[in-house]
Amino acid sequence: MRMLTFFKIVCLVVCLSWLPCRAQQVMVTKDPLLLADQYFAAGEYYTAANLYEQVLNPPANTRNDEVFPVYSKRGKLNYRLPKKVSREAVLYKQAESYRLAHYWLQADSTYKKCTDNIDALYWMAVCERSLGQYAEASDNLRQYLESTNTHKQFMEPAEQEWATLLYIKKQIDRPDTVLARLRKLTIPDSYERGTFAVTPIQGNQYLVSRTKTDSPEIKGYNPNNSHLFQAVLNNDTLTQITQLKLPDAGPLMNQGAANITANGNSIYFTQWQKQNGRVVSNIYVIKQVNGSWSAPQLVDGINTNGYSSKQPFCTADGKYLYFTSDRPGGTGGFDIWYAALNGDGSVGEPENAGRTINTTGDEQAPFYHSNSNTLVFSTNGRQGMGGFDLFSAQGNTITWSTPENIGYPVNSSRDDIYFYALEKNALLSDALIGSDRGSGCCLETYRINKLPKYNRMSxxxxxxxxxxxxxxANVVLTTPDGKTTQTTTDINGNYVFDNVDNSFTNENVAVSKQNYRDTAALVAIKKTDNSNLLTDQHFNTEIFIEKKFILRAENVVTVYFDFDMYNLKKEAVRKLDSVYNVLLEIPTATLQISGYTDGKGSNEYNAILSDHRARACAGYFIQKGIAASRITFESFGACCPLEMELINGRDNPDGRSKNRRALINITKE
Known part of the structure; x- marks a missing residue:
């Protein structure tokens, strides 16, 4: 996987380093090849590529002792390469320059001319993958991997690139891509200047980073630098782009990748410059003072001498500042760090986000979505679609879930760096992405709206x-606003509700079934299966319903008891034995037993006595080997007399004796 230069990550300061349309004439007096190599070594790859072109195809009528303009028309060459330098070696160096400047099309076409260099096949595949030409990339990479040429230098990266191509195919084939709508924001001059790291100030006002040509130009230095701008975002268009007026930081200083605190009083941003061929960045802060911004100040504790810190992000609750740094104590390259953020704008001691988040590669541009407790960041240290991919992990500063690739089309086969989503929204329902997937010079901003996955509850x-x-059984789902949805259980007792809200807050499930007691319970999801990319399957806790005690005259056997007694009489035992025989003949048959008393005695006493009578009958069957699971019983006390116990105010003993009973209802199901 290719490594991204800092220029591309943080606004590609040298988006078109000394482009022909605005370049100075760099004059070569003896050896143009040496000068091209010097520009290459200094990281000025686009300028080096143009110099190599003029070495290969020098201007007409140029003698070796004449000056050699960098940007001149091609003509018949009069310049000759040194004897020890082959034309193909220069072509390969030019291809490398285009690639490192991220001019993939030019790099690919130039590598194709390097027919004697086996490694050009590998780099052609990298360029073609970056251009979205996946079939061509696969063909060239397969040739490289299967070649027996012993001069191959990139076998391990080639195998990783092959894995990347396989991963890209898997991502593009994801069924949930139909849920996403991606488009590039309409931004004036974005193609030439780039526009990235879009972050809100308030309302529809945003901070953005983009390149502008500084004036006056200083001879020998690239005049195109990154600066902070304010802009208005309406729908998919960024307008009213105005540079944020900050004290002059000097012609070599770049500013960008900013974020404002929750209270709106401080803006943290990155400021960087190139020193001795190396980009060095630090985090600065400006504060509101009497309605205007103060001069930038280095943030104490975040910046470390000799190392870079950049891309600050302030959490919505105002508690933490996340940033990227290659300071000591990390896992390798640039890591995600965080520090406590104080009300006065100062910060606490930085802490590394840990090995769950950080890799031996580079992590970039942290964004924390408090509404979903999700950290989004970019990395080239995990399997992705190429370059930097956006990943997400749920948790907090201490504990994180394993990061997951957010996937296509959020990610592309190029570099996808910056991410922003409103706190009130779901993470991907309306988000902004900084990516170089387009054909422009630099990182540009894209908007993605992804519909939520289909939710099913069962x-x-x-x-x-x-x-x-x-x-x-009839099952009714009721939402807090009173909306109801109804379904019926299948032969296995299962029910399903489609297209439900996945919050499940205060939602109620009511179950009704003939001969069962109506039951209601709050939804309590015990497990969610989100392996399907289109549908999340939520499993509700089991609902148990109790069978009603129902007497059917045709299946009822009645046994009687003496006054204030619950022992079984001979006649009662005879009847129970007949019921026992039915239970043996019909293994699925069950019993419902109810106990009663006459009207004498207190309600409390009669409840206990009737319970003893029902239990006596149940115990008889259990002693004879009938499973207890086939028997249910209830006690009703003096409830429901069959006969009158008082007639004309006089006691009716015969009526009372018929009310001292137990009923055995046989259910033959």
């Missing part, structure tokens, strides 16, 4: 006593 209804599924 569950099962079971019998309280037997734990067997209950088919054909």
């Amino acid at each position: 569950g099962v209804v079971l019998d309280t006593r037997t734990h067997k599924p209950i088919p054909e």
Whole structure:
């Protein structure tokens, strides 16, 4: 996987380093090849590529002792390469220059001319992958991997590139891509200047980073530098782009990648410059003072001498400042760090986000979405689609889930760096992405709207006593606003509600079934399966419903008891034995036993006595080997007399004796 230069990550300061349209004439007096190599070594790759072109195809009528203009028309060459330098070696160096400047099309066409260099095949595949030419990339990479040429230098990176191509195919084939709508924001001059790291100030006012040509130009230095701008975002168009007036930082200083605190009083931003061929960056802060911004100040504790810190992000709750740094104590390259953010704008001691987040590669541009407790960041240290991919991890400063690639089309086969989403929204419902996937010079801003996944909730209804599924039960889901949805359980007791809200807050499920007691319960999701990219399957806790005690005259056997007694009489035992025989003949038959008393005695006493009578009958069957699971019983006390116990005010003993009973209802299901 290619490594991204700092210029591309943080606004590609040298987006078009000394482009022909505005370049100075760099004059060569003896050896143009040496000068090209010097520009290459200094990281001025685009200028080096143009110099190599004029070495290969020098201007007409140029003698070796004449000055050699960098940007001149091609003509018949009069300049001759040194004897030890081949034309193909220069072509390869030119291809490398285009690639490192991220001019993929020019790099690819130039590598194709390097027919004697086996490694050109590998780099052609890298360029073609970056251009989205995946079939061509696969063909060239396969040739490289299968070649027996012993001069191959990039076998391990080539194998990683092959894995990247396989991953790209898997991502593009994801079914949930139909849920996403991606488009580039309409921004004046974005193609030439780039516009990235879009972050809100308030309302529809945003901070952005983009390149402008500083004036006056200083001879020998690139005049195109990154600066902070304010802009208005309406729908998909960025307008009213105005440079944020800050004290002059000097012609070599770049500013960008900013973020404002939750209270709106401070803006943290990155300021960087190139020193001795190396980009050095630091984090600065400006504060509101009497309605205007103060002069930039280095943020104490965040910046470390000899190392870079950049891309600050302030959390919505105002508690933390996240940033990127290659300071000591990390896992390798640039890591994600965080520090406590104080009300006065000062910060606490930085802490590394840990090895769950950081890799031996580079992590960039942290963004924390408090609404979903999600950290979004860019990295080239994990399997992705090429270059830098955006990843997400849920958690907080201490504990994080394993980062997951956000996937296509959020990510591309190029570099996808910056991310922003409003706190009130779901993470991907309306987000902004900084990416160089386009054909412009630099990182540009894209907007993505992704519809939520389809949510399905399922569950099962079971019998309280037997734990067997209950088919054909009516299940009603009620939301907090009173909206109801109804379904019926299948033969296995399962029910399903499609297209539900996945919050499940204060939602209620009510179950009704003939011969069962109506039951209601709050939704309590016990497990969610989100392996399907289009549908999240939520499983509700089991719902148990209890069978009603129902007497059917044709299946009822009645046994009687003496006054204030619950022992079984001979006649009662004879009847119970007949019921026992039915239970043996019909293994699925069950019993419902109810106990009663006459009207004498207190309600409390009669409840206990009737319970003893029901238990006596149940115990008889259990002693004879009938499973307790086939028997239910209830006590009703003096409830529901069959006969009158007082007639004309006089006691009716015969009526009372018929009310001292137990009813055995046989259910032959």
